[in-house]
Amino acid sequence: MKHSARTSVSSHDQSEFLRGPRESSTDDIEIHLGNNVDSKRFPYEITKDTSSSTQSNLIVEGTQSRQDINSFDHETDDENENDRIVIKPVNDEDDTSVIITFNQGISAFIITLTFVASISGFMFGYDTGYISSALVSIGTDLDNKVLSYGDKEIITAATSLGALITSTMAGTAADIFGRRPCLMFSNVMFVIGAILQITAHKFWQMAVGRLIMGFGVGIGSLISPLFISEIAPKMIRGRLTVINSLWLTGGQLIAYGCGAGLNHVNNGWRILVGLSLIPTVLQFSFFLFLPDTPRYYVMKGRYDDAKSVLHRSYKGASDDIIERKVEELRELNHSIEGKNIPQRFWNTVKELHRVPSNFRALIIACGLQAIQQFTGWNSLMYFSGTIFETVGFSNSSAVSIIVSGTNFIFTLVAFFAIDKIGRRYILLIGLPGMTGSLTVCAIAFHFIGIRFEGNDAVVSHSGFTAWGIVIIVFIIVFAAFYALGIGTVPWQQSELFPQNVRGVGTSYATATNWAGSLVIASTFLTMLQNITPTGTFAFFAGLSFVSTIFCYFCYPELSGLELEEVQTILKDGFNIKASQTLAKKRKQQVSRVTKLKNEPTQEIIEA
Template identity: 55%
Template sequence: MPAEDAQIPLLSPMSRDLRSPSPPPSTDASDVKAFEATSVVDVPSSVSSAEPAATAIPSPSYMVALLAVCASISGFMFGYDTGYISAALVQVKDDLSHRYLTNGDKEFITSATSLGALLGAVLGGMSANAIGRRGVLLVSNVIFVVGTIIQLAAKTVWTMIAGRFVMGWGVGCASLIAPLMISELAPAKYRGRLIVVNGIMITGGQLVAYFINWGLESVKHGWRVSVGLCMVPAVTQFVLFWFLPDTPRFYVMNHNLDKAKQVMRKIYKNPTEAFVEAQVNEMVASNSKVPGDNPWQQAWNSVRIVHTNPANFRALILACGLQGIQQFTGFNSLMYFSTTIFEALGFDNPTATSIIIAATNFVFTIVAMCIIDIVGRRRILLWALPIMMAAMIVSAIAYHYIGISFHDDAVDIAAGNIHGWGIVIIMMMVMFAGSYAIGIGTSAWTGVELFSDVNVRSVGGMYATCTNWAGSLVIASTFLTMLVNITPTGTYALFAALCAVSFLFIFFLYPETAGLELEETSSLLQDGFGVKKARQLRKQRRRQRQNTHDNA
């Protein structure tokens, strides 16, 4: 074995190397400082890369898929909200405040959910360790329904904005917890694909919303029907999770090992007791006690630890960077305003045209689910981002030759060949949406797996999700203004430049985590960003699995 490979110990599924018991909780500054210095997970060295696991890992049961799908209903809610508002901005006509919506109205209505979601993500992140991942989802369902009811009753623009803001709180909580919950449940072999299930539900929700809006286009107040249907997934998820458990890692964090073992027996097919014990012990070993007299003090100390522990801070940079890339490369400008854009370009049925973009996003998200754990997150991103950049550059050129200029409440078109260039723009948007869906659209939600300790993972996820919604807020509240002030050509050229910067970020900083156990991924960032270390660790993991297979 090469010396460089031998230097990186692997976590074995059967490892029983445990840390010393954690000291009693404390809020002393010295205790917090001591924890900050030691909270990186020490990877047990008792199993070398050539040593086979003592027992074959059992296959996951239907319960893993059930929990993943139920958690991903949050993604459907998120996607449906994004999809219905795109068409509603056009279909609402003078139904609110007895006047047609201005560009400012559209930006306020759209961005209100993003602002609420930004605050909701903070609420979800700070309470996930106190009331559980499942508890946060149940609360988010109630908030989502309340926001929907306010929108249904809205008679003015500002009431609509208020309803969207309240709904945003629920969306923000749920968008944080769903990928976190899936990452904590899923075996390493399937983790990427199961997290992509959440992405499929997001894109599926968008597509369903577009089809519903298309069907209701000629129905008076049809947009209110599409708003009311938001309650269906929220109520469904609430009922399902009322009867389902939380994640084993949450139970371990709260010292309920019996419940953790009970859930482990459900999420694997016929696991041996030795396997269950070893898995729970491994979670215990990676679960350092955060100082604090109660869950809320511990949550605040977790915030400090994320910033002061070097490995966790690197994970924070990567997780937030991925979410920033997802937003600032411009995709949500399509989701929020595609109907408005296609109407401005003169398409007879802009809602139906927008379905093409949503369908592309949905189909390529399914493709991502099939290949993400085989090809790897990093490699896919390095292929997808240049394609996204090229699509934005061609779109900028097309808008230039159309000669389109946006004003506060009107659109001027100078060129006569708008139809031909309009087709080019649709083709580029399809290419952009497909590349986005297969790449950053799904991979951004895997960043939470890089945090070294289960106690800080929810806080790290909170920061990442807040970055996502902050970016969404910026795009939603400025996109139409950018079209007016720097022209569509300048806007899409800016998005192309941000795609280029994003490529450099992934190339130099983002390590490949496909195929690694959740506890292994956290070891990558101890001494740097771990791009090279990840390659070595994945080679060793493949070698170990091959040895296990040969000795079976």
Template identity: 45%
Template sequence: MTDTAAEPLIHDHDHRSDYAESNSDVDVDESTLVRPGVFIWVLTFCAGVSGLLFGYDTGVISSTLVSIGTDLSARPLSTLDKSLITSSTSLFALIASPLTGVLADHWGRKRVILLADVLFVVGALWQALASTVWGMIFGRSIVGLAVGSASFVVPLYISELSPSPFRGRLVTVASLFITGGQVVAYITGWLFSTHAHGWRWMVGLGALPATIQFLILEFMPETPRWLVKANHKDRAKNVLLRVYGGDEEIKNMVNAVLRRIENEILEEEEAAGGRTNSEVPKHGFGGRLAKVNDGLVQLIAVGGNRRALIIACMLQGFQQLCGFNSLMYFSATIFSLVGFRSPTLTSLSIAITNFAFTLIAFHSIDRIGRRRTLLYSIPIMVIGLALCSVAFNFVNIPSHEAATNNPVIKAAGRTGSMIWPMVILVAMIVYVAGYAIGMGNVPWQQSELFPLSVRSIGSGIATATNWGSNFLIGITFLPMMEGLTSVGTFALYTAICIVCWITVWRIYPETCGLSLEEVSKLLKDGWGVQESVRRAEERKRAAS
């Protein structure tokens, strides 16, 4: 095989024939890889620090809300205050996701991670120094911009660097960091909950990991797929050689991967109507706007891209609408209302369960597959939520406003039997276990659904769907607990999970073991569910 570093980015039809001959070889070669190399593990862990920040900032608010007291605006927090403080992060993450999707194509994935680090530091320090409710909301909003950027770009970064046999597992590392960050947040909240103004330390400590990642970012490369698209093929080849290794067989594999990427770019340009680089302005605002518009047109007009967007948005939306982050944001509030004497410490069991079962997902996602993981785990979520709904019917919960403003009422809720509160805790743990195995991880594999030309903007829009749904959950949970009651709220989440399972069964194909370019072809003429399941069974039989 010739060295592709000397070849032009766009091949003619003869080169496409060469690619077709080598493409089957690279599939076989990649499937023979035994384990990820040291370099890709280092990159994954460095990028995963953003996931740690993501998890910490979404988890720490639970302990913060029950620890602030009258420190903000010299009064207790109302239901509206808590809802706004919590949901402002989601709202601004929603705003940031599609915008940074555009920036990731223009600047590169690495620079967007750097931008997120700066926002994490500013947001954490602003919260720690806040003296009013609106000051706290502003700090949480800055953190939201950081979380929205990191939550989309880190899985994209890891996905574009990873060899296909390990892609699911390596992207799941980002989820491990998220859940690990939530555990750290709950432990930090528990340690500082008894200290005067300890909540300021809880939120302020989020600046430390961001500063560390900012310093190590200089040693992280850009992704090879973005480098090829930006006409830096020599640099892309060097990154791939370090990711895959350096012997002669690996060099041939790297050359084939580069050629496959180039061929995808060529096919995408032809699918977009034969558009060439000369037809799009290259510089200035007009050029950037034209590229964004061209990407949106391709995302909607091309059938395969549109189906990828529907699947990615469906998964991200259901991930939040099933109510999981209501536990992350308000678990301490819930456990306080049902009678637990140490609600922050009780909430830690939720975070630990989430982390532990994400480890199971890490081990199984590339073995069982994305589709089957969801079809097996969502019923566990349904059982947990349904049991929660039933158990809440036997617990006398005071209204949030009454419990907040009248300690006697709050203490009265602790004098009854703890049997049903314990059932609620167990049911939530069951629900979180099912969530962590499937819905907590699989939606973040979204980058693999999109072809390179729309991967960044498509992932950004899907992530915006996640944060839009997250915002809806954050702003409505406490009012729903009072209006629909806790029984009705968790019954609604149960129904949403059932709808999610049906949708996954109908339209989500199995992408495990496929290269990024192969996934794009799978969705070209339909949802590809039956074809993907058949191919997954063939790969399973071949491996056994």
């Protein structure tokens, strides 16, 4: 790699700076991989070192000294099995990220971009959240008749269906047109959808309005976390992406709150829909003045635009360092060949399935999204009112607010934990907690003795009972464990994929989410009727248990890792232990340099 004289920051210089004087004079970094190394795609020069007998499948970062590497080997001797490979850092975007991330406070510009992008999260939450109270207050406002149960299902499901449709295309569209134009397009969908609903006097107009609103939700749900992960400094990438989830769960909470407040207001549901116009118009207006992500600009060869965004993001970073960052992003941007868009899309799909690390990323991303939906949370979001009424609570909307409030508060806990404690840990705390609380609910439902006749619940012990309280308490506990882990972590999906397949990979995962949400929303009441509430909750408990096993074996720790390192981790397996060791090293490395945080980048480079 060529460096200009002033910014010549080899991995050496950085490690020296980060750790103090080095012990070894070699420029090589050792990386231990399995046998399936695809050197064409790997951004390092790789050579096999047959002289060593020490073997490990651990991946060692570019800023380690030889001494660190040796101790690293030592720590993990029990996992040894594969070839030792010596790699030289040909291009490593992390080099620059390390400097920029460690030594710059987060800029107001990155915060602004994150908050504006995550308004899409709010729209997602608000638009999926307001419908349950709107359906109650609609009364006979559509077609002058009371909505049938089927009509209500169509109105609810239309948004999930719309989101499912657009989420399959949004990733590709984001690569072709840009992340920002796609988010602005979603704003247009939100506005059209909302206006159709506000002015609806016919059932079909309401349903079409919900469907079009869903188009916006699908685009926003995919692109907002993608946008944030592309502008975020790596050590807080998890947190910044959780801001989107905070807006999401906050949106659901506000929707429930406003819904409860407007329940008895004449045409209150129209006001409820109308309120959704405010954030979407705000997001559109902000984006008129804000740029796209540097990675997108690099994909399109717009290097000057990329530099300008990086300059605004990392105040005080020199021209040289920005130049080098763009250079590295360029080198990492292995665009996929193809004469036209359909051909490139097809080649991307092939790449996603054929390259082992991509395919593993796909299994994890889609697996987590499926778990998030099929463990039943949204059935509580949509039908919690009904459930609480059947167990004797007359003020069901108040309890629903408590449940979605818990979801919001524990998303906040996830915000603090996701980078510090790590994604894997919070998942492995959350899922068993969900299994336990769902099991308790299943048992409690058995003692309450609910059965369904048509769509009406018949309770043997009517009124407010001890088992009723148990159910409410454990649904709240379930909400807490859900939000802490599986409610939040799947939306980190963008970090699993490399740049060239990120759009399509996240499309698959987001579509899995919406397909799951659609299936659960449309089958939950049928499940309650056919296999009883005890059976339904036991089923979700079983799925949560199986999901815990899946995450234990397949979800590596990705906190603090560079996007490229994630690929390396997934290259020859799920490499759970290797990922944990690397994440730990990263954390130690950060804790060593925190006192330098506010020093200007340039001084550090020259140190």
